Amino acid sequence: MKYRNEPIYTAAIGAGRAMFGALRVRRTVIGSQNLPAEGGAVFAMTHFGYLEFALVEWALWLHNHRRIRFMAKKSVFEKRVVGSFMRNMKHIPVDMKAGASAYASAVTALRTGELIGVFPEAGVSASFTIRDFKTGAVRLAAEAGVPVIPIALWGGQRLMTKNRKITLRERVGIPIVMVVGDPMMVATTDDATTATARLKRTMEGLLETAQKAYPLDGTGQWWQPRHLGGTAPTPDEAAVADAERDLRRAEAARKHK
Numbered sequence: 001m002k003y004r005n006e007p008i009y010t011a012a013i014g015a016g017r018a019m020f021g022a023l024r025v026r027r028t029v030i031g032s033q034n035l036p037a038e039g040g041a042v043f044a045m046t047h048f049g050y051l052e053f054a055l056v057e058w059a060l061w062l063h064n065h066r067r068i069r070f071m072a073k074k075s076v077f078e079k080r081v082v083g084s085f086m087r088n089m090k091h092i093p094v095d096m097k098a099g100a101s102a103y104a105s106a107v108t109a110l111r112t113g114e115l116i117g118v119f120p121e122a123g124v125s126a127s128f129t130i131r132d133f134k135t136g137a138v139r140l141a142a143e144a145g146v147p148v149i150p151i152a153l154w155g156g157q158r159l160m161t162k163n164r165k166i167t168l169r170e171r172v173g174i175p176i177v178m179v180v181g182d183p184m185m186v187a188t189t190d191d192a193t194t195a196t197a198r199l200k201r202t203m204e205g206l207l208e209t210a211q212k213a214y215p216l217d218g219t220g221q222w223w224q225p226r227h228l229g230g231t232a233p234t235p236d237e238a239a240v241a242d243a244e245r246d247l248r249r250a251e252a253a254r255k256h257k
Contacts, residue, residue, distance in 0.1 A: 031180035040110035049157035110144035147183035152206035
């Protein structure tokens with residue numbers, strides 16, 4: 001299948017490659033043979049930082065020059081400049097209060113051979129452990145008749161993440177390990193909750209592989225989860241912090257009405 005040229009997407013990828021090159025990001029990809037050369041697929045990714053989408057697209061572009069359409073919050077598309085880029089790159093806006101339209105758009109895109117990128121955790125995990133998954137990824141794949149491609153990334157949180165100010169110097173020379181798992185098929189007759197639990201177990205295994213392959217010892221480091229000897233918040237501590245932040249945002253929104 002021949003994919004038509006998209007100048008804005010190509011330019012964005014070029015800008016990302018230039019940025020990662022300037023930062024001397026060291027990339028290792030395990031399982032690149034599982035990146036699909038053609039046809040639709042749902043890319044399900046771990047979410048520990050804000051640049052995983054760019055890191056995965058970077059790896060895919062170098063592998064076979066394909067593009068991913070990411071599902072992102074509608075508010076991102078409402079920003080004047082960023083929103084224009086997002087629309088031109090055919091990413092899909094998601095209204096958190098009414099997601100049916102985004103879901104239908106994603107299914108249509110998958111059936112026409114597009115790759116859709118989703119974060120099953122629906123938010124960055126500040127504990128750097130995998131949180132509970134939403135069922136959207138497996139439901140999309142089942143309805144469109146395409147595979148789920150599970151992907152775990154480790155190290156991306158050291159570039160940009162939640163609740164942490166990272167200096168430019170700290171970002172230079174960061175190693176990134178990406179593990180791409182075997183395609184996972186989900187039938188329309190499969191229970192979505194059961195299939196999602198299977199996806200989560202698979203991605204936990206991929207994450208463990210990525211962490212073992214990581215070339216640096218994270219003992220005592222902020223970017224390492226607590227159960228592996230780091231100082232990151234525990235899942236419970238991160239959940240409390242997230243709830244407090246959501247409460248502050250809701251209060252701020254109420255005051256501005």
